[in-house]
Amino acid sequence: MRLSTVILPIYRWRQGQQVWQRAEELGFHAAYTYDHLSWRVPFRDGPWFGAVPTLTAAALATSRMRLGTLVTSPNFRHPVPFAKDLLSLDDVSEGRITLGVGAGGTGFDATVLGQEPWSPRERADRFAEFVALLDRLLSEDSVTYDGTFYSASEARDIPGCVQRPRLPFAVAATGPRGMKLAARYGQAWVTTGDPKLFEAGTPEESRDAIRGQVDRLGKACAEIGRDVAGVEKILLTGFTPDRNGPLQSVDAFVDFAGRHAEIGITEIVIHQPVPDTDFAVDPEVFERIATEAPAQLGR
Helix, strand or coil, rough: CCCEECCCCCHHHHHHHHHHHHHHHHCCEEEEEECCCCCCCCCCCCCCHHHHHHHHHHHHHCCCCCCEEEEEEECCCCCCHHHHHHHHHHHHHCEEEEEEEECCCCCHCEEEEECCCCCHHHHHHHHHHHHHHHHCCCCCCCCECCCCCCEEEEEEECCCCCCCCCEEEEECCCCCHHHHHHHCCCEEEEECEEEEEECCCCCCHHHHHHHHHHHHHHHHHCCCCCHHHHCCEEEECCCCCCHHHHHHHHHHHHHHHHHHHHHHEEEEEEEEECCCCCCCCCCHHHHHHHHHHHHHHCC
C-alpha cells in the first residue's frame, strides 16, 4: 500500500515551496495537485494557481517524490499544447510525473471558456479522444490527427518523455467507457468511491461499491488480454461516507487503509490539511499518519 497526498494549489510559492518540501520529508510516495481554473466554495474566491507551473516549481523544490495532477480533464485543455507542457514537466522533474486524467464535470471549468456545458455523452466522447491523442503525442515524435473534437498537424514532441514510452497515465473512471480507457491506456486507475453514497451511504456500502469498481476494471482488462494486477488502483479520499474520519488518528487510518487494501486498492491519497474547509484535519495527526501508517500497512 502506497501513501500519497494532494496539495491544493492555493499557496503563494514562498509558502507553497515549504509545503511541497515537507511532503517529501514526510515520505509520501507522490504529491498531486488539482488541475482546475477554479474550484468550489470556499476556494472559488481565494488564491488558486495553475497546476503546470505549480508542479514545475515543485519539481525543482523536491528530488525523490513523484508528482502529478489528480486530475486533468478536457474541460479547458487541448491535447497538443498540453502534451508539450507534460513533456517539459517530465524533463524538469527527471521522470517523476504522473498524469491523472478524468472526463471532468459541469462546474466552473466546464463553462469558463464561454462554451455551454457538455452533455455526459459528449464529455465521455471528448475524454476518449483526449486520452488517445495524448497517448500518441507523448509517445511519438510527430503526430498528425483529424478527429471529431481535436486535431493535430505534424505536432512535434521531441525529445519525448524521460519516462518511456511515455509518462504514466492514472485514469479516473467508474463507468464502462472510462474503465475501458483505463484498461487500455492507464498505468493506474483512480476512484473517489461512489458519489451517490457520499451523503447517505455507509462505509460498508462504499467499500462494496469500490470492490465492484475494481471488479469492473478487471473485466475491462481481461477483455483486451491485460492483467489487472499491472494497473495501480488509487483511492482519493475525502469523498466517501467516512469523509475525514480516517484522518482522526493513526489507528483509524490504518483500519481504513487496510480494509481498502483488502478490496484491491494499492495507493491511498490524503489531502494536505486546509483549515476551515472540508479538509480541516489536525496537522500533527496528518504528519503522524504519513510517518507511522506505512510501516503498519506493510509498505
